[in-house]
Amino acid sequence: MKVLVIWRLLTVGGVNAGWRNRAIYFKQQGIFTEFLYTTDRGGLHIMDGVAPVYLTKDENKIVSIIRNGRYDAIIVVDTADAYRWLGKAEFDGPVIIEARTPEINKLSPHIKDFRPIQPATIVVPSLYQKRLASILTENIPIQVIYNGVDTSFFRPIAGADIHHNTPPTVTAGKKVIGWIGRIDRRKNWKLLLRIADLIQKERNDIEFWVIGGAQSVQRDKFAARRIEQKLDDIVKWFPVIPYQEMPHIYAKIRETGGCTLATTRGESFGNTFIEAMACGVPVVAPGVTSLPELVIHRKTGLLFREGHTREAIKHIYRIVDMDQARYEKMSRAAVRQVQEKFAMECIAPRYTELLRTLVGKVKYP
Template sequence: MKVLVIWRLLTVGGVNAGWRNRAIYFKQQGIFPEFLYTTDHGGRHIMDGVAPVYLTKDENKIVSIIRNGHYDAIIVVDTADAYRWLEKAEFSGPVIVEARTPEINKLIPHIKDFRSIRPATIVVPSLYQKRLVSILTENIPIEVIHNGIDTSFFRPIGGTDIDHNTPPNVAGDKKVIGWIGRIDRRKNWKLLLRIADLIKKERNDIQFWVIGGAQSVQREKFAAQRIEKHLEDMVRWFPVIPYQEMPYMYAKIRETGGCTLATTRGESFGNTFIEAMACGVPVVAPKVTSLPELVVHRKTGRLFREGHTHEAIKHIYQIIDMGQVKYEKMSHAAISQVRERFAMECIAPRYIELLRTLVGEVKHP
């Protein structure tokens, strides 16, 4: 089976990370994905060696790709223009829509008008996202299929397998708090800097690693405020870390007895949470949108009330100060949860079954 995944943005974020993991597993099962993007935001390397990638804004080229690709099914991820392209290409196979944007006002344009295309189903990555999509659509089935993760890739790494000669390196005996993702309004980097600023007044044994954001829209504002608040030493920024290096980043965080911190205003899923937990790193995150579906409070991490800065700091302290025995217990609970609930071999078969059923219905009505 051959499928085309259409999404506007070629990023290193959760959508593409999820599809990278799926593509590897799908190919092992005889399903061969290809990817069509219109804009590159530094994510090209994430698909290297995984699947063919088309990158173009030329509508004629896009229509030609769809028409000549002989795809058994097409998956459209939050791309309203795709329905016009499918019409022009006269694509007659099943179309699956993935609704991934967690903000209702930004999601509406992508699922309010399918033109003449009748989606076979809408796939969402969380129960939260299903509730959101059900407000905006009717008479189209909605399937919850979590993002899966390759637990042979994202795994606990320790001892001599960690390369301490490759940056970033841990400074002294500091505990490392990782913050991973784009630097924009939704990820709420301003709350991160407020938390760091308050912690700096209380302790000198904590360092933050901000990973990502090289092409983010608010990177210059972030850089300026980091300097303005005199946080350059405490909040280290690594704008570009290859996706393939992330297990080693998590390993260094875990080795210090640290955690990852999220300050996001909302997520439809949240790949970085399950990546961190798969590597044995507890997560501190706001109790919003889909996050309570991923992080089990007090077991695999801690959840704080949205906007409660001091509560977030309290939870960070509780994790990094809990002692090695309790930390290892939380770390192993996080690893087990991901392997049981989010491992690709647990998640992907549902998507494969959906694809085979829909393609079979078209070929053998």
């Protein structure tokens, strides 16, 4: 079987990380994936060696790719223009819609009107996102299929196996709090800086690593505010980290007894949370949207009330001040939860069965 995934943005975020993992698994099952994007936001390297990638805004080229690709099914991720392209290409196979944007006003244009095509189904990555999509659509089945993580890649790494000589390096005596992802309004980097500012006034044994954001829309505002607030000593920024290095980033955080922090206003899923937990790193995050489906409060991490700066700080302190035995217990629980609920071999079979049912293919042995 051969499928095409269409999305506007080639980023290093959760959508593409999730599809990278699926494509690897699909190939093992005899399903070959290709990707079509219109805009590169620095994510091309994560697909290197995984699957063919088309990157173009030329509508004629896009229509030609669809028409000549001989695809058994096409998956469209939050890209309303794709319905026009599919119509022009006269694609008559099953079309799956993935609804991934967690903000109803931004999701609406992509799933309110599917003309000239009729989707076979809508796939969402969380129960929260199913509730959101159900507000905007009717008479189209909606299925929840969580993102999966490759637990042979994202796993606890210890000792000499960690890339200690590769940036970023841990400052002696510091506990590391990782903040990973785009720098934009929804990720709420301003709350991150408020948290860091207060912690800097109270302690000298914590530093923050901001990972990513090189091509984010608010990167310049973040950089300026970080300097204005004199936070460059406590908030270290690493705009470009290769995806292949991320397990080692998490390993360094875990080695210090730190955690990852999210300040997001909302997520349809949240790959960085399960990646961190798969590597044994507890998560501190707001208890909003899909996040309570991923992080078990007091077991694999801690959830704070949205916008409550002091509560977020309290949870950070609770983790970094744990004794070794309690920290290891939370770390092991995080790994176990991902292995049991979000490992690719647990999640991806649902998607492969969906594809085979829609395409009408005989099951592979």
